[in-house]
Amino acid sequence: MKIYSSLIALSAVLFASSALAWEATPGKPYEGQTVHALIVKSSQFEAHEARMAAFEDATGIDVVVDYVPFPNMKEALTAEMVGGAGDYDVVSIMDGWVSSLKNLIDPIDEGIAAQGTDLSDFPTAHLRHGYIDGKLHGLPVRGHVQLLFYRKDILDQAGVTPPSTWTEVVEAGKAVQASSELAGIALPYGKLNGQNLQVWINLLWGHGGDLFDKDGNPVFNSEAGVDATQQFIDLLLEHKIVPVGAAAYVEQDAVNSFKQGNSAMLPLWWWVRSQLTDPEESKVTDEQLGVMALPSVAGSERTTFTNTWIFGVTEGSRNRDAAIEYLGWLTDPAIERDVLLDENLKETVAVHFSNLRDPEVNARWGGIHQAAADALATAPGMSFDANWPRISEILENAISSLASGESDDVSAVLDAAAKQISGIR
Amino acid sequence: MQDRFLSYALLIPAFVIVLATTIYPLAYSFITSFREWDLTRQRRPGDFLGFDNYVHAIAEAGFQNSLWVTIIFVITSVVLTLVLAMSLALLLRRKGPLHTFTRIILILPFAMSPALIGVSYRFMFNPEFGVLAVGLGAIFPSLKGTPWLADPDLAMAILVATDVWHWTPYMTFMCLGGLASIPRETEEAARIDGASGFRIIWEIVLPQMKGVLLVTAILKTIFALKMFDQVVTLTGGGPGTSTETLAYFVFNVGFKWYDMGYASALAWILTLIMMLISAWYVRMLLSDNIKETA
Numbered sequence: 001m002k003i004y005s006s007l008i009a010l011s012a013v014l015f016a017s018s019a020l021a022w023e024a025t026p027g028k029p030y031e032g033q034t035v036h037a038l039i040v041k042s043s044q045f046e047a048h049e050a051r052m053a054a055f056e057d058a059t060g061i062d063v064v065v066d067y068v069p070f071p072n073m074k075e076a077l078t079a080e081m082v083g084g085a086g087d088y089d090v091v092s093i094m095d096g097w098v099s100s101l102k103n104l105i106d107p108i109d110e111g112i113a114a115q116g117t118d119l120s121d122f123p124t125a126h127l128r129h130g131y132i133d134g135k136l137h138g139l140p141v142r143g144h145v146q147l148l149f150y151r152k153d154i155l156d157q158a159g160v161t162p163p164s165t166w167t168e169v170v171e172a173g174k175a176v177q178a179s180s181e182l183a184g185i186a187l188p189y190g191k192l193n194g195q196n197l198q199v200w201i202n203l204l205w206g207h208g209g210d211l212f213d214k215d216g217n218p219v220f221n222s223e224a225g226v227d228a229t230q231q232f233i234d235l236l237l238e239h240k241i242v243p244v245g246a247a248a249y250v251e252q253d254a255v256n257s258f259k260q261g262n263s264a265m266l267p268l269w270w271w272v273r274s275q276l277t278d279p280e281e282s283k284v285t286d287e288q289l290g291v292m293a294l295p296s297v298a299g300s301e302r303t304t305f306t307n308t309w310i311f312g313v314t315e316g317s318r319n320r321d322a323a324i325e326y327l328g329w330l331t332d333p334a335i336e337r338d339v340l341l342d343e344n345l346k347e348t349v350a351v352h353f354s355n356l357r358d359p360e361v362n363a364r365w366g367g368i369h370q371a372a373a374d375a376l377a378t379a380p381g382m383s384f385d386a387n388w389p390r391i392s393e394i395l396e397n398a399i400s401s402l403a404s405g406e407s408d409d410v411s412a413v414l415d416a417a418a419k420q421i422s423g424i425r
Numbered sequence: 426m427q428d429r430f431l432s433y434a435l436l437i438p439a440f441v442i443v444l445a446t447t448i449y450p451l452a453y454s455f456i457t458s459f460r461e462w463d464l465t466r467q468r469r470p471g472d473f474l475g476f477d478n479y480v481h482a483i484a485e486a487g488f489q490n491s492l493w494v495t496i497i498f499v500i501t502s503v504v505l506t507l508v509l510a511m512s513l514a515l516l517l518r519r520k521g522p523l524h525t526f527t528r529i530i531l532i533l534p535f536a537m538s539p540a541l542i543g544v545s546y547r548f549m550f551n552p553e554f555g556v557l558a559v560g561l562g563a564i565f566p567s568l569k570g571t572p573w574l575a576d577p578d579l580a581m582a583i584l585v586a587t588d589v590w591h592w593t594p595y596m597t598f599m600c601l602g603g604l605a606s607i608p609r610e611t612e613e614a615a616r617i618d619g620a621s622g623f624r625i626i627w628e629i630v631l632p633q634m635k636g637v638l639l640v641t642a643i644l645k646t647i648f649a650l651k652m653f654d655q656v657v658t659l660t661g662g663g664p665g666t667s668t669e670t671l672a673y674f675v676f677n678v679g680f681k682w683y684d685m686g687y688a689s690a691l692a693w694i695l696t697l698i699m700m701l702i703s704a705w706y707v708r709m710l711l712s713d714n715i716k717e718t719a
Contacts, residue, residue, distance in 0.1 A: 074680070074681075075680060078464065078680065078683070081464070081468070082464065082468065084468065099465060100464065100465040100683050101465075102465070103464075103467075103468050189575075190574075190575070190661060190663060190664070191660075191661040191662060191663040191664075192661050243552075243553055244552045244553065244570045244572055245551055245552035245553060245558075245572045245573070245574070245575060246572075246575075247572050247575030247664065248572060248573075248574035248575040248580070248660075248663065248664060250661070253551070257553060260553070260554065262553050262554075386465035386466070386683075387465075387682075389681045389682055389683070390681070390682045393677065393681065393682075397663070397665050397666050398665075400663045400664045400665050401664060401665030401666075403575070403664065404575050404576060404577060404663070404664030404665060404667075405576070406577050406664055406665045406667065407665075420486070
């Protein structure tokens with residue numbers, strides 16, 4: 001086992017060293033140009049900006065970044081697309097929006113190839129969102145996988161081990177509730193940007209189901225889909241191992257419940273790791289917090305839903321080459337690694353295999369990156385077509401309706417949702 | 426002649442601003458409502474579809490649901506706000522330091538942003554740590570742990586309550602203004618004749634307040650029909666689609682689904698509803714005035 005681990009570590013180091021480092025185009029051909037970037041507000045991107053001076057010195061390109069809070073980001077991108085004024089050269093787009101904003105960004109295959117960017121260093125689940133009609137339109141800069149955060153002390157007190165299947169989650173949740181005042185697991189069943197679908201989709205895959213067949217027809221209302229949905233709803237209504245208001249919870253409510261010491265487990269994106277033990281906003285300490293891969297459905301492989309932010313160059317950009325140079329620098333694994341290892345920051349997010357498997361990164365973050373790399377190595381990810389916002393809305397309404405008790409016939413609700421999706425014009 | 430020219434010249438800036446910010450967008454959205462414009466496929470408006478977008482709306486379950494939700498919301502919210510506003514105005518019409526202080530305090534809810542009200546009430550009704558949820562649970566033990574916003578009926582009730590809480594102060598001030606214009610002599614005479622307080626209000630005050638109440642009702646109905654902010658921040662339209670108002674549905678279609686043609690048609694249906702209701706109110710108001718004049 002030890003030899004096996006050493007081999008993995010050695011191959012990771014070799015892989016990391018084989019990833020090409022970014023170098024500025026010789027002769028500073030874009031000197032004096034200004035790249036305007038429209039980016040969602042995130043501490044990760046602010047950390048990149050803090051390192052921007054090196055890029056500006058090396059290329060002579062000025063980069064001006066406008067940050068937009070997440071709730072307003074899509075509207076800002078839409079305005080940029082419809083206006084077509086070319087106010088911005090680089091934009092950040094979330095995976096689910098890419099298809100509907102495809103007219104905003106242009107292909108960057110050739111430019112990125114010239115930058116020497118190693119595309120094989122990106123997990124498929126993240127990189128696939130950069131492709132539109134087979135052409136590369138964007139590169140992943142921010143990507144998330146799901147992990148299970150849990151309270152070590154509470155699970156110990158309940159006499160249970162961290163659950164690796166959803167059946168064990170139920171047992172652990174009941175044991176926690178029998179031995180403490182905490183709810184078993186904080187899950188969001190309420191409506192906001194499809195947040196109540198993120199765990200459900202894992203159950204759907206775990207039961208052997210999927211959202212659509214290869215022809216794009218809804219199949220989530222199959223027997224596997226009904227079983228998965230019933231299992232998801234049972235956590236709330238049958239087993240009652242979630243907080244009392246979870247039927248209306250959105251993601252942040254679930255996070256708050258865990259941070260306030262009201263829930264023992266939290267299946268969520270890994271970006272939340274840094275705030276779960278922040279003494280200014282959480283009662284949970286580093287010693288109490290445990291992290292592991294998301295539980296699977298008994299007898300099936302582990303799955304993870306992913307979330308990806310790609311950066312692309314706008315169709316109306318007047319500084320296209322300078323913008324691609326900036327993208328080349330921004331997606332250099334060395335920048336990401338520097339942020340991950342910065343002791344003054346608590347940034348865990350990475351989208352390069354070379355960093356996810358980096359021993360030093362894993363040593364700092366307790367191995368969650370290796371767990372993420374393992375999940376991403378086999379996770380194909382999911383494509384979102386232009387109708388995804390509408391489909392997501394229909395599905396989240398269905399889950400919310402079942403969770404609230406408005407309807408209790410899982411099969412009928414899924415059939416109705418499938419019919420609605422099939423009827424999208 | 427020169428004065429007349431100057432008058433028109435001075436009106437031009439205002440006319441240009443209204444044209445650019447109101448008339449043009451309205452006309453553009455009206456034309457768009459008859460066209461295909463799916464932003465995910467086309468950057469500019471596409472073919473003319475005739476009344477297809479309107480026909481689609483009438484047949485679509487999402488629109489029908491949001492229309493029904495809006496009707497329930499508007500009726501309950503308008504009636505409750507008017508009753509509360511009129512009652513508060515009657516209580517506050519007397520003069521005195523306490524009444525003046527109360528009037529000043531009363532304006533605070535109206536000064537708050539609707540989105541902030543939604544967020545605040547969402548926290549206050551959180552069953553784990555919300556002050557209202559926990560407080561109600563302490564007073565009425567059977568309500569302890571009630572998932573307020575997870576129940577379709579309770580979520581609608583809370584949505585209505587936040588709106589009533591927000592608008593009642595403003596409507597109270599409108600009613601106070603109306604009450605101030607009613608001559609007190611009639612009431613005094615009725616009181617001397619032995620009429621009860623309720624009878625005075627019902628038979629003397631309210632008939633004279635009809636005009637003010639109608640204007641108040643018009644305004645409140647229009648505001649209620651446009652209900653959006655609190656839906657976004659308080660319920661997200663849920664659970665399911667139980668609090669999805671028409672304005673919220675229009676937003677979803679336009680800015681989440683990017684179907685601008687259909688969203689424009691829905692927006693014009695909402696506008697048409699508002700115009701019809703306003704026209705009905707105004708007709709009532711005018712017919713009342715005509716009767717009084719006659």
